[in-house]
Amino acid sequence: MKAKLLLLWGILLLVANAVYAKPVALLIGINEYQNVGQLEGAVSDVRSMQKTLIDRWNFKAADIKTLTNQEATYANILHELAALKQRSAEGDFVLVYFSGHGTSALDSHVNLPLPYSSGAFIPVDSPSPDQLGDLARQNRLSDVLIIGQTHLRPVLLELEKTRQIMVIADSCYSGNMVRAITPGRKAHFRQVPINFASDAMMQNSSTVRPQKAAAAAYPYQHVMFLSAASDREPARDIQTSDLIALPTVDNQPHGALTDTLLRVLKGDISADLDGNGKIDYAELHQTVLQFMEGREYGHTPQRLPSLAEDTKHVAMLPLFGTGIPKGGNKVAVFSTQVAVRLPAELANLKSTLEKMNGIKVVGASDQAVLELAKVSGGLELRAGSGDPIARFPDAGQELAQRLHAEAWWRNLVASARPSFNIHLETDPATQGNTFVEGDSFAFHVQTEADAHLLILNIDATGNVSVLYPQKATEQARSPARQILVLPGKSAQERIVVTPPFGLDQVVAIALPNTPSNWYGITQINAPTAIGQPAVRGIEKLLADQQGRFAWQAMGIRTYAKP
Secondary structure, eight states: OHHHHHHHHHHHHHHHHHHTOOEEEEEEEOSOOSSSOOOSSHHHHHHHHHHHHHHHSOOOGGGEEEEEGGGOOHHHHHHHHHHHHHHSOTTOEEEEEEESOEEOOOSTTOOOBSSSSBOEEOOTTOOOHHHHHHHHHTTOGGGTSEEIIIIIHHHHHHHTTTSEEEEEEESOOOSSOOSOOOTTOOOOBOBOOOOOSTTTSOSOTTSOOOOOOOOOOOOOSSEEEEESSOTTOOOBEEOGGGTTTSOOTTSSOEEHHHHHHHHHHHTSSOOBTTOSSOOBHHHHHHHHHHHHHTTTOOOOOEEESOTTTOTTOGGGSBGGGTOOOTTOOOBOOOOOOEEEEOOGGGGGGHHHHHTSTTEEEEOTTSOOSEEEEEETTEEEEEETTSOEEEEESSSSHHHHHHHHHHHHHHHHHTTOOOSSOEEEEEESTTSTTEEETTOEEEEEEEESSOBEEEEEEEOTTSOEEEEEOOSGGGOSOBOTTOOEEESOSSGGGSEEOOSSOEEEEEEEEEESSOOSOHHHHTTOOSOBOTTSHHHHHHHHHHHHTTTOOEEEEEEEEEEOOO
């Protein structure tokens, strides 16, 4: 009987959180570190976030505590974390936000996990990197860093018993960078290299870090965590010198994650993907991910718990407890136009590219979905972030096919007006869809309503493959909230990264109405050029749905070992 009452209380609490909870926030931002590198965007992150929460999300000024620069000491941060229980009440919503330097532990003898990811917040009075290395060997890092397992976890576990919580971290949790940043553009990162042990952390940011132990299970039931980068990526600090090439929402320096979040929270970017009038955490993450993939940031925002660990469906709860900003939500409308950036040395290709349907050529300093660069032996096509997709000998048919494929998949999903959402992620969920030769991964797919699933892959050459369904038994509806693992659940079925390397586009589509022409789709067993009858069958299949389908797309980046 007691167990049933506790379960009922938990259900009532979640319902109350979703509608009536008072929001309480702790916002921390540090630019002016005493002993490590300086940042520009962290304090303006806090100021803009504070204003947006008050103006658009029903936070009261008295319920938002900020710590910036010299206020954000180790002792003060711990004090304010502990004070969250007194500042909030049962049924309230609690937001913890940190903007500044982060670090990670690669030495197996040093464990610094922020929820699920490995990392720690660096307070303003943190010692220098060399001193931190000495303290690591003495097992005293918890005396100077805000470590997830040591400091955050006890606070969050206590609060989540009666409160709904979101943690946002706009900082780095990786010592090394795997993904490429646009050549020739200086990037500023929120990363402090710490040598915890001999050779434990590579100082060369282009070197792949050593393999770490598998992450521990996500320890929370009612905590949503959003970080700026995966465990293989640093996080971008957009500084004053970057603003011409990377204009921010208010023309102030910001972290890349926070700038994107502010665009959503202010209503500049619509995140109500299913048109139900509310934004949930999954929609927030999907919208932020899509926007950041098209910019030159070089890192991927992470949402935790992962699909497999989200047994309480926290990701489907309304953002900040209400999901409805003041002034309401706009319904998302997807842009089909593909902006391609050309450097001055390739300006002669503009007229050729603009003859292609759906392609718009922009200047070298403009935002773009794709960009072209001149390299030895021809041209390299890159994502807007600078990640390489493929190389071509010239601006001929092969390049045209890849550009056409980009416009094709965007037009394919442009008519979607879903009443539910589909969620797609890779497993492991912490690598930012970025994989190195020899890595293995799988796809996790989940829908919020019963639906038939269609998973497409557009490869680096512009050919289309059907990843799912591949046989008649896979054409049945997938039950709502059930996780489908592709290619399969066993270790032997996982995808192993092998050449050729580059960037593939994966598009997951959920169809509530049973398609009439499944048979032709399942016959696409090999990469097929757009325009072929089988691919036209995909176009007809979606046209027959009359917009009543949901979709999500992601880029999969693969690299050779250095």
